[in-house]
Amino acid sequence: MEKKTKRTKQSINREELESRILRSAEALFAEKGYSGSSMEAIAMSANISKQNLIYYFPNKELLYQRVLKEMLDIWIEKLSFLEAHGDTPEAVIRRYVHEKMQLSRLYPNGSKVFAHEIISGAPVLKEYLISHLKPQFDRDVEIVKSWINKGLIQNVDPEHLFFTIWAATQTYADFSVQMEVLLGRTKLDENDFSRAEEAVTSFVMRAIGAKKNNE
Amino acid sequence: MEKKTKRTKQSINREELESRILRSAEALFAEKGYSGSSMEAIAMSANISKQNLIYYFPNKELLYQRVLKEMLDIWIEKLSFLEAHGDTPEAVIRRYVHEKMQLSRLYPNGSKVFAHEIISGAPVLKEYLISHLKPQFDRDVEIVKSWINKGLIQNVDPEHLFFTIWAATQTYADFSVQMEVLLGRTKLDENDFSRAEEAVTSFVMRAIGAKKNNE
DNA sequence: GAATGACTTGTCTTAACGGTCAGCAATAAG
DNA sequence: CTTATTGCTGACCGTTAAGACAAGTCATTC
Numbered sequence A, B: 001m002e003k004k005t006k007r008t009k010q011s012i013n014r015e016e017l018e019s020r021i022l023r024s025a026e027a028l029f030a031e032k033g034y035s036g037s038s039m040e041a042i043a044m045s046a047n048i049s050k051q052n053l054i055y056y057f058p059n060k061e062l063l064y065q066r067v068l069k070e071m072l073d074i075w076i077e078k079l080s081f082l083e084a085h086g087d088t089p090e091a092v093i094r095r096y097v098h099e100k101m102q103l104s105r106l107y108p109n110g111s112k113v114f115a116h117e118i119i120s121g122a123p124v125l126k127e128y129l130i131s132h133l134k135p136q137f138d139r140d141v142e143i144v145k146s147w148i149n150k151g152l153i154q155n156v157d158p159e160h161l162f163f164t165i166w167a168a169t170q171t172y173a174d175f176s177v178q179m180e181v182l183l184g185r186t187k188l189d190e191n192d193f194s195r196a197e198e199a200v201t202s203f204v205m206r207a208i209g210a211k212k213n214n215e
Numbered sequence C: 001g002a003a004t005g006a007c008t009t010g011t012c013t014t015a016a017c018g019g020t021c022a023g024c025a026a027t028a029a030g
Numbered sequence D: 001c002t003t004a005t006t007g008c009t010g011a012c013c014g015t016t017a018a019g020a021c022a023a024g025t026c027a028t029t030c
Helices: A007-037 A039-045 A052-054 A060-078 A089-106 A108-119 A126-149 A158-174 A176-183 A190-207 B009-036 B038-046 B050-056 B060-078 B089-106 B110-119 B126-149 B158-174 B176-183 B190-207
Strands: none
Touching: A007 A052, A007 A060, A007 A108, A007 B060, A039 A052, A039 A108, A052 B009, A052 B089, A060 A089, A060 A108, A060 A190, A060 B060, A060 B089, A060 B190, A089 A158, A089 A190, A108 A158, A108 B110, A108 B158, A126 A158, A126 B176, A158 A176, A158 A190, A158 B060, A158 B176, A176 B038, A176 B126, A176 B158, A176 B190, A190 B038, A190 B158, A190 B190, B009 B038, B009 B060, B009 B110, B038 B050, B060 B089, B089 B110, B089 B190, B110 B158, B126 B158, B158 B176
């Protein structure tokens, strides 16, 4: 059970506790929003005292930013997207949709916190969107344009292609409750997600004019 | 004990003021969420005193429900969707996408409040989703299935077709800030929405296998 | 095994929030 | 005009929130 590292028992505990706090905070922010989540409630959910929570995260705003940053780090890592691959456009986009869908399935709470933030006008993330997301978006749009110019895919609107992919995948995290009701589930399971991914992938493939090899 | 609604000067004022309050509340709920919007802030935004606001809406929860209800009424009215028309599936779906897109453009705040609510697990609306939305959804899904069986459209996953359409259209209300950043706009204008609608419509048309007449 | 620094908690302050209530002001009805 | 109803306000209250602070506990290092 002990780790053979230079890390002390304390620092290991710290890491463990920090991430437990972050997960608790993420869940609460997702469900109740920023203002609706009190530090005390977050502390209780992480099974520590409020004062101890404040010791680890000196204020709520900072905790919120850390939760957002954690999610964004994961997204950036998983969605380097169009970066250099000898793959065909279809393969690239197929993989992109797959990754995005996985993220909705694996990190629904982070996704919801992000959604709340953007819907609220991105008071915290706006700068990040401008400095990080837009440049990457512009590059990716250019790549899609070049595919179109080379006749590799149909003539689609590149910007709105991305918007639609994002929306169609993210909705399985953010609006999961609505889908659970409509599909008559208590929770979306593996199977639902796999059907969803197939459906979305199929839509996108048709949109870009790919020959579907799976139907 | 029936109330006669006479159109006195007072009652006219009342209506005007009530809807002003609702608009203010809607905007604030959209931006700050339920907990983040104080009654005092809503009152200030509507240019009345907090006590006066409470006179019109005796508590916050009720005000919130009224805001949601207003939005849902509009949606239901506009999205009777597949109800009886001699139109082709393509025409019906095209109109559906158009209506949904219009709603995102005309009622972005209501849409955002709804989004916050669903993302938060629909604590207020869950019952409504079960009792109203699901039956309509089931009917609409059946219609799409029948179209497929008659060979009128491609074999798509009906449930997820709706989810994708909803997500792809609603995103233009909920995530407008993100798009503004990415498209380099300060506000999405008429033109952006028209491009967006074309793009989304085009995607959906291809997804259901309609021959597009403009490419 | 004591000093040191990391961790944890109890108590308190200050501010904001939702909501009440008594009474005043404006309008409508008789 | 008089009265009843409706609309509105100032003062106030109980609760909860974020966070400050001091004091205590525990693990690590010397």
